[in-house]
Amino acid sequence: xxxxxxxxxxxxxxxxxxxxxxxxxxxxxxxxxxxxxxxxxxxxxxxxxxxxxxxxxxxxxxxxxxxxxxxxxxxxxxxxxxxxxxxxxxxxxxxxxxxxxxxxxxxxxxx
Amino acid sequence: xxxxxxxxxxxxxxxxxxxxxxxxxxxxxxxxxxxxxxxxxxxxxxxxxxxxxxxxxxxxxxxxxxxxxxxxxxxxxxxxxxxxxxxxxxxxxxxxxxxxxxxxxxxxxxxxx
Numbered sequence: 001x002x003x004x005x006x007x008x009x010x011x012x013x014x015x016x017x018x019x020x021x022x023x024x025x026x027x028x029x030x031x032x033x034x035x036x037x038x039x040x041x042x043x044x045x046x047x048x049x050x051x052x053x054x055x056x057x058x059x060x061x062x063x064x065x066x067x068x069x070x071x072x073x074x075x076x077x078x079x080x081x082x083x084x085x086x087x088x089x090x091x092x093x094x095x096x097x098x099x100x101x102x103x104x105x106x107x108x109x110x111x
Numbered sequence: 112x113x114x115x116x117x118x119x120x121x122x123x124x125x126x127x128x129x130x131x132x133x134x135x136x137x138x139x140x141x142x143x144x145x146x147x148x149x150x151x152x153x154x155x156x157x158x159x160x161x162x163x164x165x166x167x168x169x170x171x172x173x174x175x176x177x178x179x180x181x182x183x184x185x186x187x188x189x190x191x192x193x194x195x196x197x198x199x200x201x202x203x204x205x206x207x208x209x210x211x212x213x214x215x216x217x218x219x220x221x222x223x224x
Contacts, residue, residue: 006153031211042113042201042215043154050210088154092211099144099211100169103153 003027006089006102013079014110021105022073023089031092032065032072037104038085046087047074079109114138117202117216125224129190132219136183136204142166143185144213145177148199160185192223 006023013019023032031050035043047058049065049072056063062075072091076083089102114137124130136143145157156169160179171177174192179185189196199220203213 033211040217042115042203042217043213044113044215045212048211090211099213100156101146101154 004089004091004100004102006105008105009103010106010108012108012110015079015081017079019076019079019083019107020073021087021089022071023091023102024071025091026070027091027093028069029091030069030094032063033090033092033099034061034063034072034074035088035090035101036085037088043088076107079107081109081111083107084109113214113216115202115204115214115216117200117219119219120217121220121222123222123224124192126192126194128192128223129188130192130221132187132189132200132202132221134185134187134202134204134216136185136202137206137214140204140206140214141183142205143179143183144203144205145171145185145187146201146203148201148218149195149197152198154201157187189221192221194223197221197223 033048034046037043047063052069053067054065060077086104088104092099116135118133141162144159146154157171158177159167163179174190177187199218201218203215
């Protein structure tokens, strides 16, 4: 099946620092998404990207859909303690029948 | 609150047993997805249903099965349980157009002893 390679696996940063994580695939996706999972909860959608090259922001979060349609990145600027959680990239395939998730990036923010 | 309800929240059982996890999607959502999340692992796609019919299948074991009922709720059946089946099982739902926005429940944590 389609594999999503997400990196880094974990990050330990100081409050106020910027964060960058990315996701690559050997397959083409026509939608890339970024979700966040907080402890004890299910993932929640942060940003959805529908067009190759698209750059979208949501507050301090910015994500881009790679022009090859095989990668995406997520940046978080000026991190705060509540940014702690696991961030998942997800790709939706051409047939839109299933969505695959990356392994996640576990973010820890030190005050 | 995502509007997706999963029961039970926690379940402890023994190897060889069978359990059923239940999911009620958001009102109006026709698609239901099941994912498995093992400790410190990502979300493994198991299966998707749309309006009662199986639409996509992922890495679902033969010991596992699912169905979506006419009222759109779904059940995931796990049988001949093994220690390695211990995980969080998430249900998610989405609306008519598959935009990629899935609404996840809080998960059912299964512990197999």
